[in-house]
Amino acid sequence: MYLATVLIVDFSTEEAGGEDPVNGYGTAGIDGDPGTFWHSNWSSTGSSYPHHLTIDLGSEKSIASFEIFRRVTGVNKSKIVKIKIFKVRKS
Secondary structure (H helix, E strand, O other), X not given: OOHHHOEEXXXXXXXXXXXXXXXXXXXXXXXXXXXXXEOOOOOOOOOOOOOOEEEXXXXXXXXXXXXXXXXXXXXXXXXXXXXXXXXXXXX
């Protein structure tokens, strides 16, 4: 697990504090805990699709798998519509 070196470098939206002290923020989307979650902004202006979360792994890594979990708590459990994963190599 490489979570210690993973950084969020960009995101389209996040719910800053509307879910609880951890949930909603982009960092909750990569913390390794399936009980926390990243959420688009809903408490003020809302947000439009598409949403994105851009991460930097810190260095080149070989990745055997990538798991994405849906929100597991709350009344409005999330529904993943489409996922795109891009690899960008810095020169």
